[in-house]
Each structure stands twice: as structure tokens, then as C-alpha cells.
Amino acid sequence: MTHSRPASPSGSLPDPQSEPLLSLLRDLKQLVELESPSSDALAVCAVQDVVEGWARAMHASTHSLPGGTRQLLFGAAAEPSTGPSASERPILVLAHADTVWPHGTLAEMPLRVENDRVYGPGSYDMKGGIAGLFAALRALDGQYPAGGIEVLLTPDEEIGSTQSRPVIEAAARRARAVLVVEPPVADSHALKSGRKGVGHFVVGLSGVAAHAGNKPHEGASAITEAAHQLLAVQALADAAAGTTVSVGFISGGGAVNVIPAQARFEVDVRVASLAEGERIDTAMQSLRPHDRRVSLNVTGGLNRPPFERGPETLALFGQARKLAADLGFDLSEEVVGGGSDGNFTAALVPTLDGLGAPGDGAHAAHEHIRLDRWPDHVRLLTALLREI
Numbered sequence: 547m548t549h550s551r552p553a554s555p556s557g558s559l560p561d562p563q564s565e566p567l568l569s570l571l572r573d574l575k576q577l578v579e580l581e582s583p584s585s586d587a588l589a590v591c592a593v594q595d596v597v598e599g600w601a602r603a604m605h606a607s608t609h610s611l612p613g614g615t616r617q618l619l620f621g622a623a624a625e626p627s628t629g630p631s632a633s634e635r636p637i638l639v640l641a642h643a644d645t646v647w648p649h650g651t652l653a654e655m656p657l658r659v660e661n662d663r664v665y666g667p668g669s670y671d672m673k674g675g676i677a678g679l680f681a682a683l684r685a686l687d688g689q690y691p692a693g694g695i696e697v698l699l700t701p702d703e704e705i706g707s708t709q710s711r712p713v714i715e716a717a718a719r720r721a722r723a724v725l726v727v728e729p730p731v732a733d734s735h736a737l738k739s740g741r742k743g744v745g746h747f748v749v750g751l752s753g754v755a756a757h758a759g760n761k762p763h764e765g766a767s768a769i770t771e772a773a774h775q776l777l778a779v780q781a782l783a784d785a786a787a788g789t790t791v792s793v794g795f796i797s798g799g800g801a802v803n804v805i806p807a808q809a810r811f812e813v814d815v816r817v818a819s820l821a822e823g824e825r826i827d828t829a830m831q832s833l834r835p836h837d838r839r840v841s842l843n844v845t846g847g848l849n850r851p852p853f854e855r856g857p858e859t860l861a862l863f864g865q866a867r868k869l870a871a872d873l874g875f876d877l878s879e880e881v882v883g884g885g886s887d888g889n890f891t892a893a894l895v896p897t898l899d900g901l902g903a904p905g906d907g908a909h910a911a912h913e914h915i916r917l918d919r920w921p922d923h924v925r926l927l928t929a930l931l932r933e934i
């Protein structure tokens with residue numbers, strides 16, 4: 547395994563002779579120090595502006611698309627599509643500029659280097675992926691593949707990509723392959739060859755209020771009904787099929803001496819196949835109350851289809867593994883439970899995910915990138931952009 551020089555001790559920057567790493571860290575710092583929670587469109591825009599500036603400095607053509615996505619076109623992708631042949635289609639790279647972290651997080655979790663790790667909000671998921679992508683694009687030195695490279699930098703991945711989904715799907719339809727610069731799997735640093743589909747359901751319950759002491763029989767408890775329903779919902783999980791179901795939020799009632807008329811719970815669902823998604827959707831819509839005086843209102847559904855581990859993705863992974871071996875390291879692939887924008891494209895075009903910065907702690911306080919492994923993953927992405 548080839549590695550860059552190890553980083554220097556806690557608190558200081560790594561060996562200044564490791565120029566590629568320093569340049570990655572400079573770009574990462576610029577992005578992480580602009581906090582960009584999904585809910586603040588202007589803050590997300592500020593990150594997109596910086597990245598668009600990097601692209602323009604490389605003579606890419608850049609465009610603002612409906613829904614707040616930035617499109618950055620390198621090489622032939624800057625020209626209108628010239629023909630139907632597969633090799634003339636661009637490689638599409640997906641990245642997102644938003645993070646799960648609210649404003650003020652940076653004061654609690656400042657960007658910092660400790661040993662061979664760099665910590666900071668949004669570093670691993672996925673500002674490191676953006677910094678690594680630009681290092682790879684610059685390393686191509688203007689020699690873009692036939693068809694060019696199209697980068698979409700979206701604003702809303704962490705909140706379900708409602709705004710950006712149409713432009714992602716349209717770009718995927720004209721691409722020959724999709725590379726997603728979400729981080730690789732923690733610890734194994736494996737690429738992501740499949741992701742579960744993600745569903746979110748809300749079950750609202752309306753019963754009848756009554757005095758809990760004097761006339762409880764006149765009431766119909768929304769909370770008791772919710773208890774029955776949520777056990778039925780949890781029972782829809784099927785470990786063998788890869789389906790998980792979790793009621794992650796519940797509320798209801800008011801004063802303790804009143805039979806509660808209102809309750810609500812929310813359900814997180816992950817499925818490995820579309821068939822399982824349809825089974826859960828049908829079951830959720832078919833829920834019926836035990837107590838007929840309570841009405842149920844089920845909303846929501848699958849907001850990301852499963853990214854099924856298929857032969858086209860495995861062929862792409864085969865190329866990646868060979869390129870990694872040439873670079874001197876082993877690469878594996880895994881199917882993961884979390885969704886990404888790759889879930890939208892995998893059904894349309896060969897998609898490989900996890901090509902961002904290696905590390906751990908997505909959405910957690912210990913979020914970090916592994917500096918000892920990062921340059922290898924940037925070299926791998928560079929080789930993929932050159933070879934596929």
C-alpha cells in the first residue's frame with residue numbers, strides 16, 4: 547500500500563512537502579469554513595459560488611439550473627451533445643454543497659488537524675469529496691475524456707433532493723456513467739455499489755376526547771390506537787429481505803386527565819429492492835384502525851428508490867479495483883443502508899458511489915477525513931475520470 551507522508555503531530559498542518567495534501571486541505575478549509583445547512587439557500591449558494599469560481603478558473607462553462615443546482619461542464623461536455631454513441635456521452639459527477647450541520651457548529655467543532663485526521667462539520671460528508679474532485683480534475687490538466695465531464699453541485703441532498711432530482715435524472719439520461727463523490731464506507735474505505743431505498747411515512751391518528759375519570763368509555767384514545775398501529779408497522783421489517791422499519795418519532799395527547807384525541811408517529815423505512823418498497827407502501831396504505839372511532843391518515847412514501855447492486859455498477863467497480871491495484875492499494879465494494887443522489891441515477895445509467903474522501907463520522911461530532919488515505923482516493927478518482 548502506498549501512502550503519502552504521515553501528517554505531523556496534533557494541531558499543526560501535515561508535512562509541507564506534501565504539496566498535494568496541503569492543496570486539498572486549503573480547498574477543504576475554504577469550503578468547511580462556509581457553513582451550509584440545507585435550510586439556508588444563501589449559505590449553500592456561497593459554497594457553490596466558491597466551487598464555480600474554481601471551475602471557471604479551469605475554463606469550464608458553468609450554469610445555474612432550476613432548483614438551485616450548479617452545472618459545471620469540462621471538455622466536450624461544454625458543447626451540445628453531438629451524437630448518440632456511448633463514448634460521446636459525458637461522465638456525470640454528483641456532489642452536494644449542503645450539510646446537516648446548523649449555523650454555529652463551526653464554533654463548537656472547528657476545522658482542525660489531529661495526527662492523520664482532519665475534523666470539521668461537513669468535511670467527510672462531503673466537502674472533502676468536492677475538494678478531492680477538483681484535485682482530480684486539475685490533475686487531468688485539460689485532457690478530459692471523450693464526451694467531457696459534467697459536474698452537478700446540488701443544494702439539497704441532505705433533505706431528500708426534492709429540488710434537484712429532476713435535473714439529476716435529466717443529466718443521468720445523457721451521461722454514460724455516474725460517479726458520486728459521497729465518502730467511501732468508514733473503516734473499510736470501500737466504494738458503494740448499492741444503497742437501500744429510503745422511505746418516510748407519517749401516520750396521523752384522530753380519536754375522540756373525553757374526561758379520563760368520569761366518562762372514559764365515551765373517548766377513543768388516539769394514543770392507544772397508535773400503540774397498536776406502530777407495533778404492526780414495526781412488524782413489516784424483514785431482515786432477510788434487507789428491509790428495516792423504525793418508528794423514530796411519536797407525539798400525542800395533551801392533559802393527562804383527558805382521553806387523547808390526537809397522536810402522530812413517523813416511520814423510517816429502508817429497502818434493498820423496489821419490490822420490498824412496494825410491499826411496504828401497500829401495507830402502510832392498508833392500515834386500518836382497531837377502534838373504528840379513530841381515523842388514520844397515512845402520508846409519505848419512498849423518497850429515494852433503491853440503488854440495486856447490478857452488473858453495470860459491478861463492471862465499473864471492476865475497473866476501479868484494477869486502477870486502485872495499479873496505484874498500489876486494495877479496494878472493496880459494499881451495499882449500504884444510507885441513500886444518496888446515486889439512488890436516482892442507478893436505474894438509468896451505470897453508477898458508482900463512494901468516490902469522495904475516506905474517513906468516518908458522517909452526521910456525527912467526530913466527522914473526519916483520513917489524511918493518510920485521502921491522496922490515494924484522489925488518484926483513483928483521477929484515473930477513473932481518465933479511463934472509463
Ligand SMILES: [Zn+2]
Pocket residue numbers: 642671672703728729
Ligand atoms: Zn452526503
